[in-house]
Amino acid sequence: EVQLVESGGGLVQPGGSLRLSCAASGFTFSSYWMSWVRQAPGKGLEWVANIKQDGSEKYYVDSVKGRFTISRDNAKNSLYLQMNSLRAEDTAVYYCASQDDVYFDYWGQGTLVTVSS
Amino acid sequence: SYVLTQPPSVSVAPGKTARITCGGNNIGSKSVHWYQQKPGQAPVLVIYYDSDRPSGIPERFSGSNSGNTATLTISRVEAGDEADYYCQVWDSSSDHNYVFGTGTKVTVL
Numbered sequence: 012e013v014q015l016v017e018s019g020g021g022l023v024q025p026g027g028s029l030r031l032s033c034a035a036s037g038f039t040f041s042s043y044w045m046s047w048v049r050q051a052p053g054k055g056l057e058w059v060a061n062i063k064q065d066g067s068e069k070y071y072v073d074s075v076k077g078r079f080t081i082s083r084d085n086a087k088n089s090l091y092l093q094m095n096s097l098r099a100e101d102t103a104v105y106y107c108a109s110q111d112d113v114y115f116d117y118w119g120q121g122t123l124v125t126v127s128s
Numbered sequence: 129s130y131v132l133t134q135p136p137s138v139s140v141a142p143g144k145t146a147r148i149t150c151g152g153n154n155i156g157s158k159s160v161h162w163y164q165q166k167p168g169q170a171p172v173l174v175i176y177y178d179s180d181r182p183s184g185i186p187e188r189f190s191g192s193n194s195g196n197t198a199t200l201t202i203s204r205v206e207a208g209d210e211a212d213y214y215c216q217v218w219d220s221s222s223d224h225n226y227v228f229g230t231g232t233k234v235t236v237l
Contacts, residue, residue: 055214113218114161115216
Protein backbone atom coordinates (compact mmCIF):
# COMPACT_ATOMS: atom_id res chain seq x y z
CA GLU A 12 0.00 0.00 0.00
CA VAL A 13 1.33 3.41 -0.99
CA GLN A 14 1.77 5.75 1.96
CA LEU A 15 2.92 9.35 2.01
CA VAL A 16 3.21 10.95 5.44
CA GLU A 17 4.00 14.64 5.76
CA SER A 18 5.42 16.33 8.85
CA GLY A 19 7.03 19.58 9.90
CA GLY A 20 4.12 22.00 9.65
CA GLY A 21 3.28 24.53 12.32
CA LEU A 22 2.97 28.19 13.24
CA VAL A 23 5.74 30.49 12.06
CA GLN A 24 6.14 34.25 11.99
CA PRO A 25 6.31 36.18 8.71
CA GLY A 26 9.86 36.08 7.40
CA GLY A 27 10.56 32.81 9.19
CA SER A 28 11.53 29.38 7.90
CA LEU A 29 10.14 25.89 8.06
CA ARG A 30 11.20 22.52 6.63
CA LEU A 31 8.55 20.03 5.59
CA SER A 32 9.25 16.32 5.22
CA CYS A 33 7.38 13.53 3.47
CA ALA A 34 8.08 9.87 4.24
CA ALA A 35 7.18 7.51 1.42
CA SER A 36 6.53 3.78 1.51
CA GLY A 37 4.81 1.07 -0.49
CA PHE A 38 6.33 1.97 -3.86
CA THR A 39 9.73 2.49 -5.47
CA PHE A 40 10.25 6.10 -4.41
CA SER A 41 13.38 6.60 -6.48
CA SER A 42 11.45 5.87 -9.70
CA TYR A 43 8.99 8.75 -9.44
CA TRP A 44 8.89 12.47 -9.84
CA MET A 45 7.53 13.96 -6.61
CA SER A 46 5.60 17.16 -5.98
CA TRP A 47 4.37 19.47 -3.26
CA VAL A 48 0.84 20.84 -3.70
CA ARG A 49 -0.77 23.30 -1.29
CA GLN A 50 -4.29 24.39 -0.40
CA ALA A 51 -4.99 27.64 1.42
CA PRO A 52 -7.87 27.49 3.93
CA GLY A 53 -11.16 27.25 2.05
CA LYS A 54 -9.40 27.59 -1.30
CA GLY A 55 -8.42 25.38 -4.23
CA LEU A 56 -5.32 23.36 -5.01
CA GLU A 57 -2.05 24.96 -6.13
CA TRP A 58 1.01 23.08 -7.37
CA VAL A 59 4.14 24.37 -5.61
CA ALA A 60 7.19 22.45 -6.78
CA ASN A 61 8.42 19.14 -8.12
CA ILE A 62 11.65 17.19 -8.43
CA LYS A 63 12.91 14.54 -10.82
CA GLN A 64 13.72 11.01 -9.71
CA ASP A 65 17.45 11.68 -9.25
CA GLY A 66 17.03 15.27 -8.06
CA SER A 67 18.68 16.70 -11.19
CA GLU A 68 15.65 18.79 -12.21
CA LYS A 69 13.52 20.97 -9.97
CA TYR A 70 10.66 23.28 -10.86
CA TYR A 71 8.69 25.85 -8.87
CA VAL A 72 5.58 27.98 -9.18
CA ASP A 73 6.60 31.60 -9.70
CA SER A 74 5.31 32.76 -6.30
CA VAL A 75 7.82 30.62 -4.37
CA LYS A 76 10.88 30.83 -6.62
CA GLY A 77 13.92 31.96 -4.65
CA ARG A 78 12.23 31.25 -1.31
CA PHE A 79 11.39 27.51 -1.37
CA THR A 80 13.73 24.61 -2.14
CA ILE A 81 12.58 21.09 -2.91
CA SER A 82 14.91 18.15 -2.31
CA ARG A 83 14.82 14.40 -1.83
CA ASP A 84 16.83 11.58 -0.25
CA ASN A 85 16.16 8.36 -2.14
CA ALA A 86 18.11 6.32 0.41
CA LYS A 87 15.63 7.45 3.06
CA ASN A 88 12.56 7.45 0.78
CA SER A 89 11.97 11.04 1.77
CA LEU A 90 10.93 14.31 0.14
CA TYR A 91 11.57 17.74 1.62
CA LEU A 92 10.49 21.35 1.19
CA GLN A 93 12.63 24.06 2.73
CA MET A 94 10.55 27.20 3.03
CA ASN A 95 12.26 30.53 3.76
CA SER A 96 11.02 34.12 3.92
CA LEU A 97 7.52 32.89 4.62
CA ARG A 98 4.57 35.16 3.97
CA ALA A 99 0.98 35.17 5.19
CA GLU A 100 -0.12 34.01 1.74
CA ASP A 101 1.93 30.83 2.18
CA THR A 102 -0.52 29.69 4.86
CA ALA A 103 -1.95 26.38 3.62
CA VAL A 104 -2.10 22.65 3.97
CA TYR A 105 0.90 21.27 2.12
CA TYR A 106 0.47 17.89 0.43
CA CYS A 107 3.19 15.60 -0.79
CA ALA A 108 2.17 13.80 -4.00
CA SER A 109 3.73 11.24 -6.30
CA GLN A 110 3.60 11.91 -10.01
CA ASP A 111 2.87 9.55 -12.85
CA ASP A 112 3.79 11.55 -15.93
CA VAL A 113 1.80 14.81 -15.59
CA TYR A 114 -0.79 13.88 -12.98
CA PHE A 115 -0.69 13.14 -9.25
CA ASP A 116 -1.58 9.56 -8.45
CA TYR A 117 -1.04 9.36 -4.68
CA TRP A 118 -1.30 12.06 -2.03
CA GLY A 119 -0.37 12.32 1.63
CA GLN A 120 -2.78 13.64 4.28
CA GLY A 121 -1.08 17.00 4.39
CA THR A 122 0.57 19.21 6.99
CA LEU A 123 -0.70 22.66 7.96
CA VAL A 124 1.60 25.65 7.74
CA THR A 125 0.35 28.87 9.36
CA VAL A 126 2.28 32.09 8.83
CA SER A 127 1.16 34.68 11.35
CA SER A 128 2.52 37.05 13.96
CA SER B 129 -0.84 31.60 -17.58
CA TYR B 130 -3.40 28.96 -18.44
CA VAL B 131 -6.76 29.19 -16.63
CA LEU B 132 -9.24 26.41 -15.91
CA THR B 133 -12.78 27.46 -14.99
CA GLN B 134 -15.27 25.25 -13.16
CA PRO B 135 -18.78 25.99 -11.85
CA PRO B 136 -18.65 26.62 -8.08
CA SER B 137 -21.38 24.12 -7.34
CA VAL B 138 -23.48 21.34 -8.83
CA SER B 139 -26.49 19.77 -7.11
CA VAL B 140 -27.85 16.36 -8.02
CA ALA B 141 -30.41 13.92 -6.65
CA PRO B 142 -29.34 10.41 -5.68
CA GLY B 143 -29.42 8.04 -8.63
CA LYS B 144 -29.19 10.85 -11.16
CA THR B 145 -26.24 12.00 -13.27
CA ALA B 146 -23.88 14.83 -12.32
CA ARG B 147 -21.82 16.60 -14.96
CA ILE B 148 -18.94 18.84 -13.91
CA THR B 149 -17.37 21.03 -16.58
CA CYS B 150 -13.83 22.37 -16.81
CA GLY B 151 -13.32 25.17 -19.30
CA GLY B 152 -10.02 26.23 -20.82
CA ASN B 153 -8.70 27.64 -24.08
CA ASN B 154 -8.46 24.70 -26.50
CA ILE B 155 -8.42 22.29 -23.54
CA GLY B 156 -9.23 19.49 -25.98
CA SER B 157 -5.58 19.59 -27.07
CA LYS B 158 -4.42 18.83 -23.52
CA SER B 159 -4.78 15.83 -21.21
CA VAL B 160 -7.16 16.47 -18.32
CA HIS B 161 -7.06 14.79 -14.93
CA TRP B 162 -9.72 14.89 -12.21
CA TYR B 163 -9.50 14.68 -8.41
CA GLN B 164 -12.13 14.15 -5.73
CA GLN B 165 -11.61 15.76 -2.32
CA LYS B 166 -13.92 15.04 0.61
CA PRO B 167 -13.95 17.40 3.62
CA GLY B 168 -10.81 17.12 5.72
CA GLN B 169 -9.23 14.58 3.37
CA ALA B 170 -6.53 14.58 0.73
CA PRO B 171 -7.46 14.64 -2.97
CA VAL B 172 -7.94 11.32 -4.74
CA LEU B 173 -7.33 10.80 -8.46
CA VAL B 174 -10.55 9.66 -10.14
CA ILE B 175 -9.84 10.20 -13.87
CA TYR B 176 -6.54 10.59 -15.75
CA TYR B 177 -5.77 11.24 -19.41
CA ASP B 178 -9.29 12.57 -20.02
CA SER B 179 -11.16 9.30 -19.49
CA ASP B 180 -9.03 6.61 -17.81
CA ARG B 181 -10.00 5.37 -14.35
CA PRO B 182 -7.46 4.30 -11.73
CA SER B 183 -8.02 0.90 -10.17
CA GLY B 184 -10.62 1.07 -7.42
CA ILE B 185 -12.57 3.96 -8.94
CA PRO B 186 -16.15 2.94 -9.81
CA GLU B 187 -17.22 2.76 -13.46
CA ARG B 188 -19.82 5.40 -12.57
CA PHE B 189 -17.03 7.97 -13.00
CA SER B 190 -16.21 8.88 -16.59
CA GLY B 191 -14.57 11.73 -18.43
CA SER B 192 -14.51 13.41 -21.81
CA ASN B 193 -12.60 16.29 -23.38
CA SER B 194 -13.17 18.26 -26.56
CA GLY B 195 -12.87 21.81 -27.83
CA ASN B 196 -12.83 24.24 -24.90
CA THR B 197 -14.53 21.99 -22.33
CA ALA B 198 -13.66 18.85 -20.41
CA THR B 199 -16.39 17.05 -18.48
CA LEU B 200 -16.42 14.70 -15.51
CA THR B 201 -19.62 12.64 -15.41
CA ILE B 202 -20.81 10.80 -12.33
CA SER B 203 -23.63 8.35 -13.10
CA ARG B 204 -26.07 6.95 -10.55
CA VAL B 205 -24.87 9.43 -7.96
CA GLU B 206 -24.57 8.24 -4.37
CA ALA B 207 -24.41 10.18 -1.13
CA GLY B 208 -20.74 9.23 -0.83
CA ASP B 209 -19.94 11.16 -4.03
CA GLU B 210 -20.54 14.47 -2.26
CA ALA B 211 -17.19 16.23 -2.45
CA ASP B 212 -15.14 18.92 -4.17
CA TYR B 213 -13.87 18.01 -7.63
CA TYR B 214 -10.87 19.59 -9.36
CA CYS B 215 -9.66 19.30 -12.94
CA GLN B 216 -5.94 19.61 -13.73
CA VAL B 217 -3.71 19.95 -16.77
CA TRP B 218 -0.02 20.37 -17.45
CA ASP B 219 0.57 23.70 -19.15
CA SER B 220 3.45 23.02 -21.52
CA SER B 221 3.57 26.68 -22.56
CA SER B 222 5.02 27.70 -19.20
CA ASP B 223 7.84 26.35 -17.09
CA HIS B 224 6.62 22.97 -15.91
CA ASN B 225 3.38 24.44 -14.62
CA TYR B 226 0.66 22.18 -13.31
CA VAL B 227 -2.67 24.01 -13.34
CA PHE B 228 -5.73 23.13 -11.26
CA GLY B 229 -9.28 24.23 -11.92
CA THR B 230 -11.18 26.41 -9.49
CA GLY B 231 -13.06 23.44 -8.05
CA THR B 232 -16.71 22.35 -7.99
CA LYS B 233 -18.66 21.41 -4.90
CA VAL B 234 -21.02 18.51 -5.68
CA THR B 235 -24.00 18.36 -3.35
CA VAL B 236 -26.21 15.27 -3.26
CA LEU B 237 -29.75 16.38 -2.48
